[in-house]
Amino acid sequence: MTAANAHFDAAQGALIASGDWHADAASALPRLEGKVVRILDGAAITQLDTNGAWLLLNAVRPQPSDPMPELRGFQPRHMSLLNLVAQHAATTAAQIEVPHPGLLAAIGRGSLAMWGHVSGLVNFIGQLTIELARLMGKPENWRWRELGAQVSTVFAGAIPIVIGMMFLLGVVFAYLLGDQALQYGASIFVVDGLLLAILREISPVIVAVLISGRTGAAITAQLGTMKVTEEIDAITTLGLSPLAVLVIPRMIALLIALPLLIFIGDIAGIAGGMLVAQVQLDISPNLFIDRMDSVLRLKTLLVGILKGPVFAVFIALIACRMGLSVSRDASSVGANTTSTVVQSLVAIIVLNAIFAVMFVRLGI
Amino acid sequence: MSETVIDVRDVHTTLGGNGIHGGLSLSVARGEVIALIGGSGTGKSVLLREIIGLLKPQSGHIELFGQSVCDSTPEQMNLLRRRFGVLFQDGALFSSLSVEDNVATPLFEHTDLPHPLCRQLARLKLAMAGLPADVGTKRPSELSGGMRKRVALARALVLDPELLFLDEPTSGLDPISARAFDKLIRLLADTLGLTVFLVTHDLDTLFSIIDRVIVLSDGCVLGSGTVAELKQLDDPWLNDYFAARTANGETVDGN
Numbered sequence: 001m002t003a004a005n006a007h008f009d010a011a012q013g014a015l016i017a018s019g020d021w022h023a024d025a026a027s028a029l030p031r032l033e034g035k036v037v038r039i040l041d042g043a044a045i046t047q048l049d050t051n052g053a054w055l056l057l058n059a060v061r062p063q064p065s066d067p068m069p070e071l072r073g074f075q076p077r078h079m080s081l082l083n084l085v086a087q088h089a090a091t092t093a094a095q096i097e098v099p100h101p102g103l104l105a106a107i108g109r110g111s112l113a114m115w116g117h118v119s120g121l122v123n124f125i126g127q128l129t130i131e132l133a134r135l136m137g138k139p140e141n142w143r144w145r146e147l148g149a150q151v152s153t154v155f156a157g158a159i160p161i162v163i164g165m166m167f168l169l170g171v172v173f174a175y176l177l178g179d180q181a182l183q184y185g186a187s188i189f190v191v192d193g194l195l196l197a198i199l200r201e202i203s204p205v206i207v208a209v210l211i212s213g214r215t216g217a218a219i220t221a222q223l224g225t226m227k228v229t230e231e232i233d234a235i236t237t238l239g240l241s242p243l244a245v246l247v248i249p250r251m252i253a254l255l256i257a258l259p260l261l262i263f264i265g266d267i268a269g270i271a272g273g274m275l276v277a278q279v280q281l282d283i284s285p286n287l288f289i290d291r292m293d294s295v296l297r298l299k300t301l302l303v304g305i306l307k308g309p310v311f312a313v314f315i316a317l318i319a320c321r322m323g324l325s326v327s328r329d330a331s332s333v334g335a336n337t338t339s340t341v342v343q344s345l346v347a348i349i350v351l352n353a354i355f356a357v358m359f360v361r362l363g364i
Numbered sequence: 365m366s367e368t369v370i371d372v373r374d375v376h377t378t379l380g381g382n383g384i385h386g387g388l389s390l391s392v393a394r395g396e397v398i399a400l401i402g403g404s405g406t407g408k409s410v411l412l413r414e415i416i417g418l419l420k421p422q423s424g425h426i427e428l429f430g431q432s433v434c435d436s437t438p439e440q441m442n443l444l445r446r447r448f449g450v451l452f453q454d455g456a457l458f459s460s461l462s463v464e465d466n467v468a469t470p471l472f473e474h475t476d477l478p479h480p481l482c483r484q485l486a487r488l489k490l491a492m493a494g495l496p497a498d499v500g501t502k503r504p505s506e507l508s509g510g511m512r513k514r515v516a517l518a519r520a521l522v523l524d525p526e527l528l529f530l531d532e533p534t535s536g537l538d539p540i541s542a543r544a545f546d547k548l549i550r551l552l553a554d555t556l557g558l559t560v561f562l563v564t565h566d567l568d569t570l571f572s573i574i575d576r577v578i579v580l581s582d583g584c585v586l587g588s589g590t591v592a593e594l595k596q597l598d599d600p601w602l603n604d605y606f607a608a609r610t611a612n613g614e615t616v617d618g619n
Contacts, residue, residue: 022524023475023485049524050556054488077557084555088491329459329505 002046004028006056013037014072015060018044021052029059037061042082043073053078053085061089117343124321128251131243143249150253154215158261161214162207166265169202170194170272178280187281190273191291198269199296199304205352207265208311211258212344216319219250220340223323224333232324242324251316258315259308266304303364307355314347367394368430369527369559370415375424377410377583384410385421386583394526397553397560399570402580403601408563409453411580412531415561416450417441428527446474448527449520453535455512457504457519463490464500467519474523489518494548510541514548521552528553530562534569542566546573567608 004025006017015037019025037060042048060069071082101109135141178190223246226232235242270292277283283291322336322343370392377385384407392398402408413419415426417433426433428444436444457466468486471477477485487500493514504512513533520528533549534542550573553560564570570577570591577594579586579602587597595606 023471023477026475026477026481050488050492050521051485051524054485058484080555084492085488088488327505329503331460 004052006030006059008032008035008037010035012039014039014041015056015069016041016044017056018046020047021045021056022047022049023051023055025052026055029055032059037069039070039072041072042075042078045074045078048078048081050081050085053082054089057082057085057089117339120325121317121321124317124324128243128247128317131241132248135244135248141244143245146245146249147252150249151256154211154250154253155257155260158211158214158257159264161210162261162265163268165206165210166198166203166268167272169206170198170269171276173197173202173269174273174276175280178276182281187277187283188287188291190277190281191283191288192295194270194273195292195296196300198273199266199300201304201352203265203269204262204304204307204311205348207262208258208308208315208348209345211254211261211312212315212319212348213341215254216315216340216344217337219316219319220323220326220337221333223320224326224336227324227326228328228330228333247316247320247324250320251313254312254316255309258312259305262305262308266301299364303355303359307352310351310355311348314351315344318343318347368392369394369396369428370561371425371427371430372411372415373425373427375411375414375421375426377407377414377419377421379410384583385424388424388580388584390578390585390588392559392561394559395557397550397573397575398562399574399577400561400563400580401565401570401577401605402586406580407583408580409531412529412561412563416448416529417444446523447525448529449523449525451513451516451520451528451530451533453531455504455516457512457515459504461504462500463502463504463507463515466504466515467522470519470523486518486522489522490515492521492552493518494544510537510545513537513545517545517548521556524556525558527559527561530560530564532563532565534564534566539568543568543572549573567605 002019004017004019004021006015006028008015008030013036015030015032017040019028040056040060042056061067068086071079074082174190174194177193178187181187181190181193223232226246232242232246235245274285274288277288278285319340322340326332326336368391370390372388372390375385375388377383388407388411400408400411410419414421415428415433417436420434424434429447431440431444433441433444457463458469461469464483464486467489468479468482471482471485472479475482483500487497490500491497495511495514495518499507499511499515504515507515517533520530528549530549534545537545546569549560549562552558553573562569562574574591576588577591578588579594579597579599581599581601586599586602587594591606594602
């Protein structure tokens with residue numbers, strides 16, 4: 001191996017190259033701005049490949065329209081390579097870098113994308129409604145087996161994480177509340193506060209967030225991959241509706257699972273609070289349950305649990321729509337999965353705020 | 365005979381309890397265009413993956429350019445990888461990158477050239493692979509199967525390798541694109557002085573551009589030579605294989 005070398009001979013107007021010319025040889029080229037190269041001398045070149053040939057040609061003739069210099073001393077093999085490269089050189093003209101879009105353009109594009117999500121969702125709801133109406137009278141067309149499989153993964157699989165998470169949140173919430181209540185000697189009211197917070201707000205929102213990250217993302221990734229591998233097209237070709245086969249079972253599974261998981265989360269959160277009440281505030285479990293019995297109204301429990309189906313519908317809609325709108329490459333599966341989680345979280349927070357205002361107005 | 369580029373000696377492979385190769389040996393000299401044929405499941409693709417270092421045989425020795433593939437350190441292997449290009453069966457283009465960046469990726473990773481220069485070299489390779497200038501900015505998913513193969517070929521060639529591996533280069537292409545692709549491979553092999561090692565099922569490829577055919581059967585090399593020489597061998601699979609072509613009333617050695 002001999003290192004590539006090139007120097008400009010001003011007297012002849014010649015670029016004289018020697019050594020092995022590969023892609024790495026670019027740094028061996030001298031600066032040629034403002035100089036006219038009339039001769040390219042390759043007599044001392046030992047090895048030449050297409051990358052090396054292009055580098056030499058590009059150095060002596062930056063624009064493909066410039067006249068070709070005289071090629072001197074090249075071996076016949078190198079000569080034919082140079083000709084091959086020169087033949088295709090027109091396509092390799094330096095391209096003007098497209099400037100990055102400004103802030104305004106980015107905001108505009110973001111807004112359009114957001115509008116696209118909203119209108120896409122509305123469109124998807126419409127299709128789904130038509131499909132549901134079609135399925136209504138025909139119980140034999142429902143995918144019962146698929147529904148069962150979905151319920152077991154969405155519901156049974158999520159129980160441990162829901163219990164663990166809500167138990168710890170109950171512990172933390174009761175501890176902080178107890179710390180304050182103790183100063184006023186009002187420790188028994190910890191039970192009231194805990195029940196209200198866990199049942200009405202914390203459990204529904206946390207469980208919905210958990211499920212959107214756990215199940216929503218999984219649905220998008222699964223449907224998206226099925227789209228990439230043309231499984232969705234195969235389902236359509238078999239005369240089946242992807243909505244009926246894939247989307248509706250997942251949506252119903254979430255509709256069933258989310259309220260149940262919220263109820264399990266309620267119990268776990270209260271259990272966590274009960275433990276802290278016993279240790280920190282000396283409220284025995286008996287006293288805790290006694291107090292619960294007198295202050296807990298069915299309404300509080302129902303308000304929390306009935307948020308479940310609403311969250312479930314939105315998580316399922318967003319996850320399935322994003323899954324089916326994957327384009328046929330791997331990166332869009334990732335992008336859509338991310339988008340599902342973000343959209344679901346936003347939907348949960350916004351819906352929860354709407355619920356809060358609505359319940360206050362209605363006096364619930 | 366000139367220098368040996370690929371040297372496979374006495375390779376034994378077992379995958380998932382199934383014996384694939386039992387003492388397989390072959391060698392390829394510089395400048396040859398070689399086709400590897402054999403029935404389904406005879407371990408053609410496995411052998412290819414072993415030669416390029418993606419799989420390790422249970423025993424045996426594989427050398428590329430006189431350097432062992434099985435015992436190389438990762439650094440040595442990376443130097444070796446710069447000297448050969450691989451075209452995978454379905455192109456294996458990176459779907460998140462544009463066509464131009466796909467082709468330029470080996471240059472980004474293996475050279476110190478500035479990125480705009482890498483892209484210019486990538487466009488040169490795309491043009492050499494017979495693609496129009498406007499495909500550079502497209503995504504792989506927007507291209508037809510034949511164009512994707514050409515992009516993959518451009519990527520395999522971008523570092524100017526001495527050796528090119530092709531896994532079923534013409535599968536999934538229509539006959540016209542397949543023949544054009546064959547001609548392109550031969551043209552590039554001749555002008556760039558490449559050694560080409562391709563796995564194929566395509567009889568037309570064998571008859572048109574191949575110097576020497578190697579036949580795999582039962583984990584061993586059944587025979588090697590020109591198509592005419594192989595036709596002298598009396599093997600049921602080979603007879604059926606060549607009969608598939610002659611049955612259509614075409615002359616076997618007319619091309």
